[in-house]
Amino acid sequence: MYLTLPNVLTLLRILAVPVFAIAVWYGRNVGACVIFALAGLTDMLDGYIARRFNQKSTLGAILDPAADKLLMTTAFVLLAMPNDYLAIRIPAWVAILAISRDVAISLVALRASSHFDPAKFRPTLLGKFTTGVQLVTISLTLLFNAVGPEPWYPVLVPWIYYVTAAMVLASGMHYFFRATGQRTEAS
Numbered sequence: 001m002y003l004t005l006p007n008v009l010t011l012l013r014i015l016a017v018p019v020f021a022i023a024v025w026y027g028r029n030v031g032a033c034v035i036f037a038l039a040g041l042t043d044m045l046d047g048y049i050a051r052r053f054n055q056k057s058t059l060g061a062i063l064d065p066a067a068d069k070l071l072m073t074t075a076f077v078l079l080a081m082p083n084d085y086l087a088i089r090i091p092a093w094v095a096i097l098a099i100s101r102d103v104a105i106s107l108v109a110l111r112a113s114s115h116f117d118p119a120k121f122r123p124t125l126l127g128k129f130t131t132g133v134q135l136v137t138i139s140l141t142l143l144f145n146a147v148g149p150e151p152w153y154p155v156l157v158p159w160i161y162y163v164t165a166a167m168v169l170a171s172g173m174h175y176f177f178r179a180t181g182q183r184t185e186a187s
Contacts, residue, residue, distance in 0.1 A: 004055040006046035006064075013042045013067045017074050024078040027085025029146040036142055039071055040135065068131070069102055075138045088144045088153065090137065094161045094168075098134055101172040108179045124178070130171040137164045 003011075016039050023032035046064060050056045079086065080095035105127075123131075137160050144153055 004050070004057055004060065005053075006050040006055050007057060007060050009042040009046040009049070010060060010063045010067050013039045013046075014063070014070060016042075017067075017070050020071070021074050021078055024075075024086075024142075025083070027083070029085065029142065033139075033142040033146040036071075036075065036139065040139075043068060069106070072131075072134060072138070073099055073102065075142075076134075079138065079141050086145050088141055088149055088157065090141050091161055094137075094165050097165050097168045101168045101175075104172060105175050108175065124171070124174060126167075126171045126174050130167040133160075133164050133167045136160065 016035055020032055020035040020039065023029075023035055043064075046060070050060055076090060076095035076098050079090045080092045081089075083089070140157060140160060144157065149157070
């Protein structure tokens with residue numbers, strides 16, 4: 001097995017997680033914002049390169065979602081924790097819902113297949129949209145901590161947390177019903 005360029009980009013994203021975490025923890029808000037944006041860019045690039053140049057691999061199918069979950073979970077945990085360097089935090093209940101959904105989906109996906117087959121548990125459009133909303137939520141929280149909350153914070157940020165929670169619940173239920181429906185069809 002050899003490493004493809006998309007796999008290298010994914011590994012770089014994984015290696016960026018502790019650097020991102022340190023930046024958030026120590027109040028390097030601009031740096032954290034930049035690292036998160038660069039990680040998002042590598043995510044877009046690795047997917048594009050894998051599709052465009054036919055560099056899809058089993059390793060990439062495992063590493064890419066793992067890297068995404070690691071980065072998102074780290075961001076949700078650190079941006080919800082009390083921290084003197086964060087003027088704006090993600091409400092803990094939103095972070096708990098988001099992380100719980102991801103853990104539940106991962107457990108159901110693991111249970112649904114006896115061996116790893118990414119085709120058996122593909123992300124849905126609702127799941128992808130939910131991930132997008134979560135990325136916007138994290139990005140806005142990082143951005144407002146980096147540059148200051150005014151003038152859009154009072155209008156935009158409280159609502160984005162409610163939208164994120166609603167999307168997390170909706171997609172979590174969707175994945176649950178989809179997984180249980182697949183299991184009864186297979187029986």
